[in-house]
Amino acid sequence: MQRHFVEELEALKTNLIKMGSFAEESIVRAIRALLERDADLAREIIAQDERINAMEIEIGDAIVDLLALQQPVATDLRFILAALKINNDLERIGDHAVNIAESALKYAGGEPVKPFVDLPRMAQVTKAMLRDSIDAFIHADSAKARAVLISDDTIDDLNRKIVAELVALMRAEPVLIEQALDLIRVSRNLERVADLSTNIAEEVVFVAEAHVVKHHAEEKPPSQSREAGPNPA
């Protein structure tokens, strides 16, 4: 039984990596659809959401089986429960990719508003956060997970800046209001993806340190470049 359990854990990891890659790719492609005003690509992403939903159900079922049949305890139990949450977070990230693709589709039908600068940068940081959070989970790398938590501030700043610029634009050119709203929606969806990546990173720290970092993210460790011990809440 023990060997079987180890194999099932490995299969679970592999499936979460696949799902994470798919979610990441969906976000990247949705942003490309927006920037290149590619309505076909946007429609394709919307249609492909079924795949990530199917992955969530499959992984969820595997986790329930693992819990019921193997009755794991301690570290294994915490790892599997973290996998369950991450499975849910990745499915939500897929939904945000669909939201971005829907905004891209609407946006492609109107006039472009202005050269984007911060939005591609925000997409890049978000993508890196998502990748690093999954990576940190698979390798139980809590230093990498803590770096993800810190990146979330960058995203919040970028989102604020993008929204402020778009509000100024709407004020100057009311005819562009709907187009600007599409872009605000994209920015907010990227912010949510970054939040969900942060949730994943928090799970990693939680499993690694058996410490709830979740609602204490602002209490950063004294040195952020290396592993720091948890502060008791």
Place this chain on the structure above:
Amino acid sequence: MQRHFVEELEALKTNLIKMGSFAEESIVRAIRALLERDADLAREIIAQDERINAMEIEIGDAIVDLLALQQPVATDLRFILAALKINNDLERIGDHAVNIAESALKYAGGEPVKPFVDLPRMAQVTKAMLRDSIDAFIHADSAKARAVLISDDTIDDLNRKIVAELVALMRAEPVLIEQALDLIRVSRNLERVADLSTNIAEEVVFVAEAHVVKHHAEEKPPSQSREAGPNPA
């Protein structure tokens, strides 16, 4: 051991009811802060988010202990895993109450834009969805849960209508753009709360019918007023 387990399950239900009430109350109060331009109330809601975060941690720990010590299987296992997801969803609902309170705070600092009609109605429907989803979970009432799934369409319609009206307003009076954006943000946050209530309702149907309704919500049962059997996916 068995009696102990039953008691712990009851305690888990009680705590989820408490957390659900608190989340519901936070949403209702955040909307009141918006409508009555009550900045003090908004600040109070923001400050109280700590409480719901603490509840999430406490319930999460209790669930891990239940799984580790009692090693439940079958229906009990599914119920407990659903409780874990619902715990997470309720904490997110608390975050949306904070977002609404933040918008209320900003909004209270400027000019009111126009008499609200659809926003209070949307808040009311959302509140009922949240309450009914928790109720359905506690009483394993999948007919009530299915009714929640159907209400989500009302919310989507209201959100679309509110956003369209506010876009028209921004176009007519660009000076009100930021105030209108605050209201769009509130509408989106209510929509997310309704989504999360829908997630809770999906869990209930899942536990009750051991059938994944999640990504098939559009396949509504033929009769919506009574319990209908699941359609195989």
